[in-house]
Amino acid sequence: MSEVINEPMKNPYLPYKAEIVEIRDEVKGIRPIKTFKIKLIGRERFDYQSGQGCLISVFGRGESWFTIANSPTRPDLEFSILKTGKVTTKLHEMEVGDVVGIRGPLGRGFPLDEWKGMNIVTIGGGIGQTPLRSIYQYVIDNEKDYGDLTIIYGARTSRDLCYKDELMELIEQGYNVELSIDNPEPDWPYFVGFVPDNLKRIKPDPKDTIAITCGPPIMIKITLGVLKDLGFKEDQIYTTLERRMKCGIGKCGKCKLESVYVCRDGPVFRYDELSALLEKA
Amino acid sequence: MKVYSGNFLKDVITRLLEEGYRVYAPVKEGNYHVFRVVKSADETDFDYINTKKSPKEVTFPENEVLIKYGEWVEELPEQPDRLAIVGIRPCDVKGIRLMDRVFLEDITDPYYEAKRKNLLIIGYACNQAGDYCFCSSVGIKPYSSEGVDILVTNLNGRQIVEVVSDAGKELAANFELTDASAEDIEAKKELEKKVMESFTRKVDTENLEERMKRAFDSDYWREVATNCISCGTCTYLCPTCFCFDIFDDGELKGVRIRAWDSCQFPLHTLESSSHNPRPEKWQRLRNRFYDKFYYMLVRKGELYCVGCGRCSAACPVGIDIAEVIDNVPSEVE
Amino acid sequence: MNAETLERIKEECRKLPAEISYIVGFVRKQSEPREVVAVLKPDEVDKLSFSPLSFNNPARTVMELAKDNKVAVIAKGCDARALKQLEKEEKIERENLYIIGISCPGVIDYRKFRNTVKFRLAEIDSVELIGDEVVVKAGGEEQRIPFSEVIFENCLYCEQPTPKDYDVLIGEPREGKVDFSDIEEFEKLSAEERWSYWMDVFSKCIRCHACRQVCPMCYCNECLVDPSNLAVSPMTPAEEKAAYPRVLGRTVNAADNLIYHIVRVMHHAGRCAGCGECERACPMELPLRKLERKLEKVVYEVFNYSPDEEIPFLSKLDILPEG
Numbered sequence: 001m002s003e004v005i006n007e008p009m010k011n012p013y014l015p016y017k018a019e020i021v022e023i024r025d026e027v028k029g030i031r032p033i034k035t036f037k038i039k040l041i042g043r044e045r046f047d048y049q050s051g052q053g054c055l056i057s058v059f060g061r062g063e064s065w066f067t068i069a070n071s072p073t074r075p076d077l078e079f080s081i082l083k084t085g086k087v088t089t090k091l092h093e094m095e096v097g098d099v100v101g102i103r104g105p106l107g108r109g110f111p112l113d114e115w116k117g118m119n120i121v122t123i124g125g126g127i128g129q130t131p132l133r134s135i136y137q138y139v140i141d142n143e144k145d146y147g148d149l150t151i152i153y154g155a156r157t158s159r160d161l162c163y164k165d166e167l168m169e170l171i172e173q174g175y176n177v178e179l180s181i182d183n184p185e186p187d188w189p190y191f192v193g194f195v196p197d198n199l200k201r202i203k204p205d206p207k208d209t210i211a212i213t214c215g216p217p218i219m220i221k222i223t224l225g226v227l228k229d230l231g232f233k234e235d236q237i238y239t240t241l242e243r244r245m246k247c248g249i250g251k252c253g254k255c256k257l258e259s260v261y262v263c264r265d266g267p268v269f270r271y272d273e274l275s276a277l278l279e280k281a
Numbered sequence: 282m283k284v285y286s287g288n289f290l291k292d293v294i295t296r297l298l299e300e301g302y303r304v305y306a307p308v309k310e311g312n313y314h315v316f317r318v319v320k321s322a323d324e325t326d327f328d329y330i331n332t333k334k335s336p337k338e339v340t341f342p343e344n345e346v347l348i349k350y351g352e353w354v355e356e357l358p359e360q361p362d363r364l365a366i367v368g369i370r371p372c373d374v375k376g377i378r379l380m381d382r383v384f385l386e387d388i389t390d391p392y393y394e395a396k397r398k399n400l401l402i403i404g405y406a407c408n409q410a411g412d413y414c415f416c417s418s419v420g421i422k423p424y425s426s427e428g429v430d431i432l433v434t435n436l437n438g439r440q441i442v443e444v445v446s447d448a449g450k451e452l453a454a455n456f457e458l459t460d461a462s463a464e465d466i467e468a469k470k471e472l473e474k475k476v477m478e479s480f481t482r483k484v485d486t487e488n489l490e491e492r493m494k495r496a497f498d499s500d501y502w503r504e505v506a507t508n509c510i511s512c513g514t515c516t517y518l519c520p521t522c523f524c525f526d527i528f529d530d531g532e533l534k535g536v537r538i539r540a541w542d543s544c545q546f547p548l549h550t551l552e553s554s555s556h557n558p559r560p561e562k563w564q565r566l567r568n569r570f571y572d573k574f575y576y577m578l579v580r581k582g583e584l585y586c587v588g589c590g591r592c593s594a595a596c597p598v599g600i601d602i603a604e605v606i607d608n609v610p611s612e613v614e
Numbered sequence: 615m616n617a618e619t620l621e622r623i624k625e626e627c628r629k630l631p632a633e634i635s636y637i638v639g640f641v642r643k644q645s646e647p648r649e650v651v652a653v654l655k656p657d658e659v660d661k662l663s664f665s666p667l668s669f670n671n672p673a674r675t676v677m678e679l680a681k682d683n684k685v686a687v688i689a690k691g692c693d694a695r696a697l698k699q700l701e702k703e704e705k706i707e708r709e710n711l712y713i714i715g716i717s718c719p720g721v722i723d724y725r726k727f728r729n730t731v732k733f734r735l736a737e738i739d740s741v742e743l744i745g746d747e748v749v750v751k752a753g754g755e756e757q758r759i760p761f762s763e764v765i766f767e768n769c770l771y772c773e774q775p776t777p778k779d780y781d782v783l784i785g786e787p788r789e790g791k792v793d794f795s796d797i798e799e800f801e802k803l804s805a806e807e808r809w810s811y812w813m814d815v816f817s818k819c820i821r822c823h824a825c826r827q828v829c830p831m832c833y834c835n836e837c838l839v840d841p842s843n844l845a846v847s848p849m850t851p852a853e854e855k856a857a858y859p860r861v862l863g864r865t866v867n868a869a870d871n872l873i874y875h876i877v878r879v880m881h882h883a884g885r886c887a888g889c890g891e892c893e894r895a896c897p898m899e900l901p902l903r904k905l906e907r908k909l910e911k912v913v914y915e916v917f918n919y920s921p922d923e924e925i926p927f928l929s930k931l932d933i934l935p936e937g
Contacts, residue, residue, distance in 0.1 A: 011391045013347045013527075013537075014354065030851065059350040060532040085553035089856035099353065217556070244552045246527045247539075249388040253524035254542070254550060257558070258571070259579040264387070278497040278571075310818070311899055312725055333897065334820070343820060343866050412646065412728070412735040481736035482645055508651050508675060513822035514897045530863045540864035543822070548840065553855065555846045597828045597895030598670060599643055599650035 012249045015057045015101025017041045018077075020094055026080055026162040033127055033162055034092060035069060035080045038102065048072050049109025050134035051240060051268040054079070055248045057101030061090045065245040067267065068105065069130045071137035077102070080130045080162055106248045107267050110212065110238060112138055119147035121204045123223055125195045125215025126155050129162050131240050131268075132214055140175070150204055154180035154195040158188060178202055196222040199230075206231040212238045224271065234272035241266050241274075282443055282466060283458035289433050289440040290368055291322040293403055296455055297365045298322075302401070305339050305366040307332055316366065330411035331370050331589060335520030337380060339366050340396045341541075343517075347392065347527065348537040360395035367403040368433075371425040372416040372587040374404055376520025378428050382581050383523045392539075401448055404429035408472060410480040413590025415603045417477060418484040421587055424473050436468055482603045486584070489606070493575040496609050497567075505605050506563035508598035513543035515569065515592035515600075521585045522569075524549070544568050566600075574606055616742045619716065620664045622784045623688055626714050627659045630686050634712055638676050639688040640668040646735040647750075648724060651675050656686075664688065666743045669721040669766065671889040673697050673830035680710040687711060690718040691790070694777030695921060696830040696887035702926045703885075705833060708779075715780030717788050719743060720761070720769030725899065727764045732757055768890035768903050771796065778922055792920070794911045800904065816875065817868040818898045825892035825902055826878055831885045839874045879905045884913050884927025 022037035039045070050071055055063040056079065064087040070078040083092045091100070112135070120139050122132035132151070139146045151170070155161045158181050171177045180191040180198040191198045195215065204211070211232055213223045220239055227237055243255035243262045250264030258277050260266065285292075290306075297304050298321070307314040309326040313333040319325055349356040369377075377397075384393035407423035410416075416423055426432040430449035434441040441461060444453045461469075496502075516522040526542040526549075529535055542549055545565050551557045559565050577585035586602065593601040627637055634656060640649035642663040649668040653675065654661055668688075673696035676687050689697060694715055700706040728735070733752040740751045748759040769775075775788040803811070826832045839862045846855055861877065862870055888910070892902040913919050919927055 011357075012388055013392070014357070017353060059348075059353065059537070060529050060535060062529050063527065083852040084855070085852060086856045088553075089852045092852075101354075242552070243558065244550055246525070249390075251383060251388075251390055251523070251525075252527065252539075252542070253544065254526070256572075256576075259576040278494065312729065313899065344864070481734050507653050508670075510674065510824070510827035510895075512824035512827035512895070513820075514824045514895070517820050517822045518897055526864055528863055530865055538863070538865065540866065542864070546823075551846070553846065555848045555850065595897040597824050597891070599648060601643065601645065604644050 012103065013247070015055070015063075015103045016043065016046075018100055018102045020096055020098050020100065021076065023094075023096060026164075027160050029159065031082060031084075032092065033080055033082045035078055035162075036091065036094075038077045038079065038100065040077075040102070041099070045075070045077060046105060048105035050112060050138050051109035051131050052105040052107050053248075053263070053267060054102050054104030054106060055245070056081075056087070056091070057103065058087055058090045059101065061087045063101075063103070063246070063248075064088060065106075065248060065263065067131045067134075067240065069133055071134050071141060073138055073141035080127060080133075082127050103248060107263055108265060110135055110268050115210050116145045117147065117208070119150070119204075119209040121150045121209055121211045122152065123195060123199055123211060123213040123215075123227075124151075124153045125219040126160060127162060128215030128219070129153050130214070132212060133163055133166075135212060136170075140170075147208060148176065150176045150178065150202070152178045152180075152195065152199055152202060154182070154191075154198060156182045158185055194222070195219055196226045199223060199226050203230060206233070206236060210236055210238065214240050234275060235270055237271040238268060239271065239274075240268050282441060282461040282469070283453070284461050284465060285440045285442050285456060285458055287440075289442055289456065290327055290403070290405065291325065292456065293431075293452065294319065294322040294325060294367050296452070297367070297401070300363070302363045302365045303361050305336060305364070307368045316369075325368070327368055327405065330407070330409065330414070331373070331591070333591070333595075334518055335376055335589065335591060336366055336369055336373050337376060337520050337523075339364065340377065340393055340400060341380060341384070341523065341525075344538055344540050345392060346536045347539055349535075350529075350531075350537060351534045358392075360392070361399065363399050363401070364396060365401040365403065368405045369402060369429075370405060370407055370589075371423055371427070371429075372414075372421055372589045373520050374402060374425075374428040375416075375421050375587045376589070377402070379521045379581075379583065379585055379587070380523060382583070386581075401452070402429045402431075404432040406432055406434040407476055408435055409476060410482075411590060411594075412481060413594040413601075413603070414480060414588060415482040415484050415590060416588035417480050418482070418486060418603075419584050419586055419588040422473075423476050434469060434472070436465065436472060441465065441469055482590070484588070484603050484607050486606075488611075489574060489609075490578055492609050492611050493571060495611070497571070499610055501608075501610050502567040502570075503563045505600065506566040509545075509562050509566045509600060510598060511545050511547060511562045511565060512597065513541075513545055514595050514597060515602075516543040516545060517541055518591040518595055520587055520589060520591075521573070544572070570602070570605060573602075616744055619784060620662065623664055623714060623716075624659050624662055626782050626784070627656070627662065627686065630656055630712060631684075633684045634686045635683045636679055637662070637686045637688075638672045638679065639686075640664050640670075640672075647738040647741045653679060662688075664716075665741050666720070666722040666748065666761075667724065667727070667741055669724065669894065671696055671830060671887070671891050673700060673887070673889075674828070674833075676711070677705055677830065677833065680706050684710050684712070686714060688714050688716060689777055689780070690716050690721070691772060691774040691777050691788075692718075692887050692889035694779060695774055696889060698779055699885055699887055699921055700830060700833075702924075711781075713777060713780040713782075715777035715783040717776045717783060717785030718769075718772075719775065719788065720765045720772065722748065722761075722764050723766040724894070727759075730759055730764055766890060766894070768888065768893065771888075771907070773888060773920065774922060792914065794907065794914075797904070797907050797911050800908075812872065813868045815900050816871040819866070819868075819871040819875070819900060820898060821864070821866045821871060821874065822897060824895040824897060825875075828891045828895040829882075830887060830889070830891070831882055832878065839877050875902070875905060879909055882906060883909055884917070884919050884921060886910060887921065 024035045027033040066079040069080045124132040250261040255262040306325040308317045314329040384390040430446040432443040573586040641652035737752040750757045773790040
């Protein structure tokens with residue numbers, strides 16, 4: 001048995017052993033979302049950038065890609081996982097103390113260093129809030145390095161909003177958090193309508209501002225239009241892409257979008273990088 | 282340039298087997314040849330234009346165990362010590378070199394590397410182009426010694442041996458080789474000229490990048506895909522198609538396997554949400570041609586087609602890569 | 615099958631009913647003598663070609679096209695049989711078809727042809743069947759090959775060389791036959807011999823799925839032996855996706871390949887048109903028709919059923935066979 005292959009750092013297919021240390025319900029119902037706090041066993045947490053992902057492994061089921069849901073400035077890794085297929089159904093059955101495999105950090109994250117001194121606007125929908133949460137946590141933890149922070153987030157109903165407690169706390173602390181739901185509900189004090197409409201209403205100033213959007217494809221598409229109307233240039237807008245992924249290291253070709261591997265060259269892309277492609281992502 | 286009086290290819294196999302190599306060599310099975318692990322030189326047959334399957338499976342097997350698991354990782358597979366492939370054609374050597382760029386550049390793939398770094402390559406120059414061959418159109422010489430350890434050429438029944446690498450030198454030291462005469466050298470040049478003239482297919486790669494870029498939204502791709510059945514024949518036989526899937530075989534105890542996959546399969550890119558970036562067969566077909574002649578050119582600076590013609594020869598519905606690329610419209614409305 | 619046949623095809627295609635929007639016929643490839651299936655507009659009749667190398671079955675292409683169009687199709691006996699079966703299975707409506715039937719003497723096995731012909735493929739001008747000889751012409755030269763040397767073996771056992779259902783027929787009708795002598799011969803082998811034969815065959819399969827994809831009868835959206843996840847919609851619950859039965863993974867070995875082939879063939883009971891596309895498509899040249907023909911023989915003997923009957927095979931199963 002070769003030593004190289006036996007070492008997770010050198011064999012990128014070999015997962016780190018990790019333990020689930022906390023599970024929080026984010027969304028209940030038929031499309032539930034849970035946030036898992038995960039600790040590596042026998043080693044320190046690896047360093048990573050907001051926006052990077054990991055492949056979580058359940059032997060016997062397979063592996064799935066998840067964006068890391070919290071900021072590298074926080075102690076443990078968190079992943080918010082929608083129950084949707086083989087691996088995620090198994091993960092949703094798991095309990096604190098159960099073991100999973102983890103490969104990462106993978107891909108290219110957000111260039112948060114480049115953004116120093118800029119205002120940050122995150123525009124999220126549904127579970128697409130995950131990478132954006134990592135950004136706002138990072139910006140909050142390094143507040144002096146950045147300008148104004150605006151968190152725009154919406155979901156179909158109030159029950160579909162992730163990280164509700166955290167967001168309420170931020171509102172209490174005076175952060176600019178703009179929530180929305182698609183349809184009216186009794187006692188909902190915030191905006192009612194789609195995320196891009198809320199963005200239109202809020203009208204963030206494009207001057208010295210970076211906008212990052214993540215959510216369902218249709219929401220991203222409309223949001224991009226609104227941002228352009230507001231005067232944002234393509235190089236001020238970032239998003240993350242999702243594709244089916246297997247290897248996570250730019251080999252297997254599953255996530256290949258033309259000459260670009262989403263798992264390796266992304267999942268974070270600046271909008272002008274995507275509009276240069278032949279096929280519209 | 283040296284001359285060997287016997288059958289160098291067969292004798293080298295015998296020698297390598299004695300030294301404990303795992304040797305892949307062409308074996309005749311029914312109507313065609315394939316590379317198989319051989320136990321003796323007697324099993325081999327070198328009378329072929331090229332093999333049915335490409336030899337990519339030497340370093341990138343159709344199925345490969347990555348991890349054996351129970352509750353957790355239990356074992357990782359042993360990797361072979363010394364491998365040799367004997368009788369590989371120059372187009373397929375180029376195929377291996379293109380695979381190297383996928384698996385060894387950027388993050389190294391350790392499973393591929395373990396086999397590749399121990400692989401000895403004994404090439405076999407072509408004396409005639411096959412009916413589907415067009416390697417000369419994609420910048421490959423069918424007698425090229427690029428990337429081999431030793432290249433063997435059949436010259437009027439005698440074997441010309443070109444020792445290229447240090448490993449090749451070491452191996453060649455075991456054989457009685459004499460220097461090629463001026464006549465031999467002249468005759469080999471003649472042969473090379475003759476091979477180049479034997480191509481019946483040519484692909485116009487002039488300005489191809491620009492043509493491909495412009496033709497992306499052309500209806501041409503729907504027309505080409507009319508008969509496409511979305512099978513994996515082209516990709517599985519191809520020496521440079523590298524897409525793979527990873528899956529677990531066994532619920533409580535089993536193996537994590539990587540297996541060839543094909544961008545032509547509708548389920549290749551299907552996401553759990555039901556979103557599929559390439560749901561239509563013409564999009565998948567277009568993807569393969571663009572990957573070979575445009576995307577990889579953008580990413581790696583090289584065409585990912587070596588002109589072996591296997592896909593054209595085997596396509597069940599007669600889709601022909603050389604024709605398809607040659608006919609890419611230069612003007613698109 | 616010669617230039618005359620092609621002229622007759624063109625003639626018929628020039629006087630098609632006005633409501634026909636496409637012709638599914640054969641067009642010669644640019645760089646080699648074989649034909650491929652092509653979808654043409656009625657004013658593109660001149661592009662048509664036909665020879666004993668028009669071996670593909672157009673039924674699959676027709677099935678896609680005839681959903682929303684009226685289509686004329688050039689059909690050999692087995693092609694027409696596949697169309698009939700698809701009609702019985704409500705995949706094609708007969709009224710959307712205009713069948714130009716060809717009485718077929720058999721097609722050439724292109725692999726045998728390539729091994730026999732002395733010309734480079736690109737040099738060949740024409741390939742015709744004249745009497746029982748294949749006449750190949752290239753640059754003024756000619757090679758005559760006995761048809762029996764290059765005929766696709768499957769055609770030797772053809773039950774229906776002449777389409778049973780057509781709008782117009784080209785050529786004198788030919789008699790088919792029920793002949794399972796090849797299978798009877800194979801059945802004489804011992805169980806061990808047959809097992810080792812098939813394990814050897816299946817060890818060569820690379821599971822490219824060409825046999826399934828090319829088969830006009832393998833039109834299912836989801837296949838039991840698909841190695842990946844099955845089709846999903848946005849509403850498919852996670853539990854359902856997680857619990858999808860997966861008969862086979864992408865594991866490729868003789869045992870798993872055997873399951874793939876046996877399961878596939880079993881779904882063709884009483885349905886296979888016998889065109890042989892599976893065997894032709896197989897890049898590893900596996901004798902896949904042998905499996906299908908064994909099943910045909912069983913269905914014929916036990917249920918006295920042939921795919922040419924007007925009723926679907928499954929309804930035949932409702933009627934207990936005598937004895």
